[in-house]
Amino acid sequence: MGLANYHLLLFGQVISYFLASKLIFDKVNETINIVIDEYFHIPQGIAYCNGNYSYWDPKITTLPGLYLVSSVVGTYFKCNTYNLRFVNLIASCVNLVLFSSILRFVYFSDRNHMKIILQAVSLTILPPLYFFSHVYYTDVLSVTFLLLFSRLCLTNRYIFMILISGVSSIMMRQTNVVWIAMVFGHKLLDLLIKSSRVFGNQYINDVRLSKRSLIAKDVDKSKLKRYYGLKDVYFAAKYHLSTGLTTFFKFLTFHDATILFTHLMILSGFVAFVYYNGSIVVGDKTAHEATLHLPQLLYFLLFYGVFGLPYVVNRLKSTLKLMYRQKILVLLSILVFILTVHFNTLVHPYLVADNRHFTFYVWNRWFGKYENAIYLTVPVYVFLLFSIYDNLREQNCISFLLPYTICLVLSLALQKLIEIRYFLVPYIVLRLRFARPSHMVILSEFLWYILINAAAFHVFFNKEVMWKDFDYVQRIIW
Numbered sequence: 332m333g334l335a336n337y338h339l340l341l342f343g344q345v346i347s348y349f350l351a352s353k354l355i356f357d358k359v360n361e362t363i364n365i366v367i368d369e370y371f372h373i374p375q376g377i378a379y380c381n382g383n384y385s386y387w388d389p390k391i392t393t394l395p396g397l398y399l400v401s402s403v404v405g406t407y408f409k410c411n412t413y414n415l416r417f418v419n420l421i422a423s424c425v426n427l428v429l430f431s432s433i434l435r436f437v438y439f440s441d442r443n444h445m446k447i448i449l450q451a452v453s454l455t456i457l458p459p460l461y462f463f464s465h466v467y468y469t470d471v472l473s474v475t476f477l478l479l480f481s482r483l484c485l486t487n488r489y490i491f492m493i494l495i496s497g498v499s500s501i502m503m504r505q506t507n508v509v510w511i512a513m514v515f516g517h518k519l520l521d522l523l524i525k526s527s528r529v530f531g532n533q534y535i536n537d538v539r540l541s542k543r544s545l546i547a548k549d550v551d552k553s554k555l556k557r558y559y560g561l562k563d564v565y566f567a568a569k570y571h572l573s574t575g576l577t578t579f580f581k582f583l584t585f586h587d588a589t590i591l592f593t594h595l596m597i598l599s600g601f602v603a604f605v606y607y608n609g610s611i612v613v614g615d616k617t618a619h620e621a622t623l624h625l626p627q628l629l630y631f632l633l634f635y636g637v638f639g640l641p642y643v644v645n646r647l648k649s650t651l652k653l654m655y656r657q658k659i660l661v662l663l664s665i666l667v668f669i670l671t672v673h674f675n676t677l678v679h680p681y682l683v684a685d686n687r688h689f690t691f692y693v694w695n696r697w698f699g700k701y702e703n704a705i706y707l708t709v710p711v712y713v714f715l716l717f718s719i720y721d722n723l724r725e726q727n728c729i730s731f732l733l734p735y736t737i738c739l740v741l742s743l744a745l746q747k748l749i750e751i752r753y754f755l756v757p758y759i760v761l762r763l764r765f766a767r768p769s770h771m772v773i774l775s776e777f778l779w780y781i782l783i784n785a786a787a788f789h790v791f792f793n794k795e796v797m798w799k800d801f802d803y804v805q806r807i808i809w
């Protein structure tokens with residue numbers, strides 16, 4: 332009964348989401364034919380849609396996943412901008428279902444269907460993600476395949492589907508490999524820690540037992556916890572190094588081994604691709620040279636501050652208390668962040684020249700305008716860092732935090748250009764880990780996103796920007 336109810340509610344929600352979005356979608360179609368990067372994507376998509384696989388625009392830097400999907404569209408529908416963009420609108424409906432399914436798994440004991448579905452809607456209309464559901468960009472489908480991959484990895488049942496969805500997500504955007512590596516790292520670390528908690532591990536036991544003792548075969552149940560810390564990783568590493576991983580393999584089930592192997596296959600396939608291609612990007616390599624750009628992590632904190640505002644406010648008092656208790660850590664973060672912005676603030680020429688993105692306006696009205704703005708923002712970063720930690724507090728198992736942090740650095744801190752789209756996946760991963768929110772927070776999140784979307788689309792529909800190299804009016808987007 333409850334389950335039927337849930338599916339009915341979800342179905343109704345997807346339909347209303349689709350109908351409301353379709354109105355905006357049609358208005359976007361009437362407003363502009365080519366949105367910025369669609370200049371490359373659309374001709375490429377049309378070519379694949381028409382079955383012309385020999386056409387390849389060398390300016391494109393991603394793998395052809397999006398265009399391959401369009402070639403499926405071509406077998407049933409006309410190949411035009413409207414239909415190509417429509418794929419993303421449909422994909423965003425699929426995202427809504429996948430978000431809901433993941434949230435149901437994460438909050439498995441929660442019987443309140445509406446609470447789960449409303450959160451799924453909010454994630455689907457996460458403003459920058461929602462905007463790209465109306466145009467022909469790679470981001471929405473890339474999220475769809477990543478969500479499918481994550482959902483399958485939660486139950487780890489359909490190994491072949493895990494393989495397919497993982498490879499597909501990389502085909503949409505290469506950088507997704509980082510998030511697949513994160514899932515792998517999470518699983519591996521979890522297994523390494525759990526299998527180290529055996530009788531005979533002298534690093535966590537008071538009683539030293541011989542490594543070959545019979546009871547060393549059993550995991551010490553009393554040493555298992557729900558969440559582990561950095562110290563547990565250290566003990567696990569020490570133990571497994573001293574035993575040459577024998578205990579790890581002894582406790583590795585066939586099922587877990589298959590999953591790790593599947594992930595490894597995807598990852599090694601990617602490594603082979605990079606080796607033969609000579610680089611991570613295809614096509615125009617000069618546009619995407621890797622540069623160390625650590626302040627990207629700080630801008631990600633701002634992204635969290637804006638789009639996670641209900642979570643920031645909800646924990647405001649407890650975050651301030653936490654900071655008060657951790658004065659030394661606060662001072663240390665201030666120092667590290669000041670050094671980071673002082674030595675590593677990079678300004679990509681596009682950022683200060685391309686007035687078709689909101690980042691341009693943020694930069695020119697704050698960071699680029701006042702000499703000390705980069706330093707004056709540091710206290711905000713520190714506060715937001717503690718706020719994230721505070722919101723993750725009940726979920727901060729090291730087997731998640733460590734791979735997440737590494738992957739965050741890899742996916743963001745090597746890009747010179749600040750692109751809001753790049754923050755989407757890391758934010759969604761984080762958001763799905765936040766401790767179960769209250770009704771109030773869920774509702775605020777939804778209303779907040781409606782408000783931001785309304786403002787963003789208002790600017791998009793009404794503000795015209797002329798560029799002299801284009802004979803059509805440009806619009807402002809995320």
Ligand SMILES: *[C@@H]1O[C@H](CO)[C@@H](O)[C@H](O)[C@H]1NC(C)=O
Pocket residue numbers: 357360361362413
């Ligand atoms: C999309 O917009 C174009 C012109 O801007 C219009 O001719 C076309 O009919 C629109 N497509 C749909 C399906 O509304």
